[in-house]
Amino acid sequence: MFRRKMKSALYLCLLIFGLQVQGQHKSNLNDEQQEQKILHSPEGHYEADGGNLAHVKIAPSNADFAFRLYKQVREEAGSKNIFFSPLSISTAFAMLSLGARTNTLSQLHKGLTFNLTEMEEQEIHEGFQRVLQLLNDPHREVQLNMGNALFIDDQLELLQKFLDDVTNFYHSEAISSNFQNSSQATKEINKYIATKTRGKIVDFLKSLDPDTMIVLVNYIFFKGYWEKPFNNLATRDEDFFLDAKNSVKVKMMHQNKVFNIHRDETLSCWVVEIPYKGDVTSLFVLPDEGTMKQVEDALLKETVSTWMQSLEKRKIYLDLPKFSISGSYDIKSLFEKMGVTEVFSDQADLSGVAESTLLKVSKAVHKAMVDVSENGTEAAAVTVIEMVPMSAEFPPPPHITFNRCFLMLIVDKITHSILFLGKIVNPAAKED
Known part of the structure; x- marks a missing residue:
């Protein structure tokens, strides 16, 4: 053990996962569950905990971090799909910061966009504590779990x-x-990850550095059901344009209903809100041809806030592809480019973690997956006939077709958190 302590640093490894699964069937709440839902509404929580709003204080910083990280990922992604969980990554590093000191701690705070002149360190951790409590509430209608583990x-x-x-x-x-039994430890960690991600992420960790002493795992799992499911009988093969010359065939879903939408003329894009049941919503952003870069450059919390406030109910013809994509990222490399370097170096000060042992982060990796579908296997077994008046509509409903590169944000309304953020360049791309 003494020999190991004499090394310049022993390793701490961060594994961070995000998983969003679009439900394949509708769940029907029985009367008892409906009653529970009413009893445990967000308003009820607010009153019960005396208005604990610690999570609201950290939300702006977490949003700033999400878009800052997105722009860093975009530089490296090229023409690949992007999908990650900014909340999962910020939670893992905020937890690690509990053991960081001096300049290592300052860099982490700066990287996560926390300004200690605006809030105290204690308030950061209280904010994440509240986010975890609210996300993991078993009475929520969405299936949402987030957690952390330290393998020591x-x-x-x-x-x-x-x-x-x-x-x-x-x-x-x-x-x-x-x-010391590296293969057994790897197996144990992989089993934990597989369990927490409901078998979606298996055998992720191939091996561990021989000097690894701690592995920190953060995971977030979300399974949602659309408030308005797509009818899978209407899904058909259509073209999705990768660029001016190339296209792929995708399964395109269709709806002709009222949605919250916004046309941003300044940025030349459509914003469509597609809510899930239970206080989680998604924003799908479709830039006009050739304007994706200007929309991405404008991705800031202020922009998204303006979009949310400008949404208006309107009947539209909506076409959205089914897709199942994933993204894997070397967070260490991304953070270093964002100025967070010390925690990964021999200068790392993680002296608040362990007794008389020098530690640094040797690896920080993130994998996220998303699966979006109709949520309608039960809907196909029933016959629904919708009748509408035949009067002409003025103006006619816009036809918004997501048949080219678009952005996707999944936002938890209770914690004001961006759970997931992505760019779908090719819905038919095989998982990496």
Whole structure:
């Protein structure tokens, strides 16, 4: 053990996962569940906890971080799809910051866009604590789980304050592991990840660095049902344009209903809100041809806030492709380009984590997946006949067809958090 302590740094590895699954069938709430839903509405929570709004204080910083990271990812993604969970990544690094000190801590705060002149360090952690409480509420209608775990080498002694803080603020599990038996530890971590992501992410970790002492895992799992499911009988093969010359065939879903929409003439794009049941919503942003870059450049919390406030109910013809995509990212490399370097170097000061052991982060990786579909297998078994007046509509409903590159945001309305953020360049692309 002494030999290991003499090394310049022992390794801490961060594994961060985000998984959004579009439900394949509708769930019918029985009377008892309906009653529970009413009893446990967000308003009820607010009153019950005396108006704990710690999560509201960190929301602007988390949004700034999301769009800043998106722009960094975009530089490297080229013509690939983008999909990640900014909240999952910021939560993992905020939890790690509990053990950071001096300049390492300052860089983490700056990288996560937290300004300590506007809020105290304690308030950051209280904010994440509240986000976790609200996201994991079992009475929510959406299936939403977020959690953290620390796999700790059984020869490493963590400081009690760090253990107490990660358990209290981040509801983290602390799991003792024998990293000397690297293959067994890898197997154990992979099993945990597979369980928490409902079997969607398996055998993610191929191997561990021989000097690894801690593995920090953060995961977020969301399964939602559209408020207005698409009828899968209307889904058909259509072209999705990758660029001016190339296209792929996709399964295009169709709806002719009232949605909240906004036409942003300044940025030349359509914004369509497609809500899920239960206080989570998605924004689909369709830039006009040739304007994706200007929309991406304008992606800021102020822009999205303006979009949300400008939404108006309007009947539209909506075409949206089914897609199942994933993204894998080297967060260490992205953070270093954003100026967060020290925590990954031999200068790292993570002295608040463990007793008399020098630690640095050797690896930080993120994988996220999304699966969007009609949510209508039960709907196909019933016959629904909709009748509308035959009067001509003035102006006629706009036809918004997502048949070229578009953006997608999934926002939790209760915590004001961007759960997922992505750019769909090719809905038919195979998973990486």
